[in-house]
Amino acid sequence: MTPPRNSAVGERAPTGAAKAANKAKKKSGATSSAKGAKDAQDAKALPAAKAARTPKAAAGAGPESRTALVRRARRINRELAEVYPYAHPELDFENPFELLVATVLSAQTTDLRVNQTTPALFAAYPTPEDMAAADPETLEQLIRPTGFFRAKAKSLIGLSTAIRDRFGGEVPGRIEDLVSLPGVGRKTAHVVLGNAFGRPGITVDTHFGRLVRRWKWTEATDPEKVEAEICALFPKSEWTMLSHRVIFHGRRICHSRRPACGACPIAPLCPSYGEGETDPEKAEKLLKYEKGGKPGQRLKPPPDYPGLPAPPLGGDA
Numbered sequence: 379m380t381p382p383r384n385s386a387v388g389e390r391a392p393t394g395a396a397k398a399a400n401k402a403k404k405k406s407g408a409t410s411s412a413k414g415a416k417d418a419q420d421a422k423a424l425p426a427a428k429a430a431r432t433p434k435a436a437a438g439a440g441p442e443s444r445t446a447l448v449r450r451a452r453r454i455n456r457e458l459a460e461v462y463p464y465a466h467p468e469l470d471f472e473n474p475f476e477l478l479v480a481t482v483l484s485a486q487t488t489d490l491r492v493n494q495t496t497p498a499l500f501a502a503y504p505t506p507e508d509m510a511a512a513d514p515e516t517l518e519q520l521i522r523p524t525g526f527f528r529a530k531a532k533s534l535i536g537l538s539t540a541i542r543d544r545f546g547g548e549v550p551g552r553i554e555d556l557v558s559l560p561g562v563g564r565k566t567a568h569v570v571l572g573n574a575f576g577r578p579g580i581t582v583d584t585h586f587g588r589l590v591r592r593w594k595w596t597e598a599t600d601p602e603k604v605e606a607e608i609c610a611l612f613p614k615s616e617w618t619m620l621s622h623r624v625i626f627h628g629r630r631i632c633h634s635r636r637p638a639c640g641a642c643p644i645a646p647l648c649p650s651y652g653e654g655e656t657d658p659e660k661a662e663k664l665l666k667y668e669k670g671g672k673p674g675q676r677l678k679p680p681p682d683y684p685g686l687p688a689p690p691l692g693g694d695a
């Protein structure tokens with residue numbers, strides 16, 4: 379069954395999807411392990427029903443005006459804030475250096491794999507000075523599970539050496555300094571600035587780019603252009619949390635290959651509804667992490683996270 383595809387700016391709310399989203403919410407709440415967390419999640423129930431009443435926010439024919447786009451984008455952000463009130467960085471870290479290292483390791487692998495790898499790494503090399511002096515082969519073996527371990531080890535030793543020699547052993551808090559470190563691009567720099575220094579930034583990773591294009595917030599594919607265009611839609615104070623929410627949604631519901639449209643709470647606002655599975659029952663089965671009743675990516679998730687902690691290395695669920 380294929381409901382009418384939304385136009386560039388959407389048509390009528392796909393009520394079937396909204397109902398499915400409610401069911402998905404109930405399911406993800408029911409499968410949460412911690413009762414307190416479950417209650418908190420239930421209390422902030424998916425806004426699907428509300429979204430389903432979304433009038434013609436996304437309705438109408440013809441090109442969407444700039445004002446309508448800004449309104450719809452901000453509404454999606456508000457809905458996501460209700461769906462993921464616990465959105466957070468999914469890399470385990472305790473200081474800027476650990477976050478920088480974990481973010482470099484996260485290239486081409488999952489945050490789960492990084493989190494399973496970093497406890498032993500940080501125990502062996504807790505500071506930039508320690509990591510700068512690491513034996514490359516020993517370091518490579520420690521980070522091997524994250525893939526591309528030779529190149530990553532080279533970056534880690536290089537950036538640690540630069541932090542030791544050029545920044546007095548402290549991770550710099552300015553983007554121009556961060557991107558001057560070996561293996562550090564704008565995405566990594568924004569993750570560190572936003573989450574270790576509290577400086578707002580948009581993190582354009584693969585999930586973020588895919589979702590904002592599905593939502594027609596931008597057509598750009600170059601990450602720097604995407605970053606500039608999305609920044610222009612939101613106040614600066616929203617940038618960091620918006621990034622977390624969009625990435626959470628991309629990992630749990632709006633997947634690359636099979637987005638779970640039939641269980642998506644923002645379907646009524648999405649011009650790409652129908653790109654994925656629209657059958658509510660089938661869509662529910664596609665939900666991941668806490669939305670699918672499964673463990674998350676962090677070994678030590680924050681207290682308000684409604685899912686299970688990730689298993690340690692070798693104990694994947």
Ligand code: SF4
Pocket residue numbers: 592631632633637638639640642643644645648649650651652653654
């Ligand atoms: S394309 Fe993604 S955001 Fe849009 S309805 Fe489907 S799952 Fe939801």
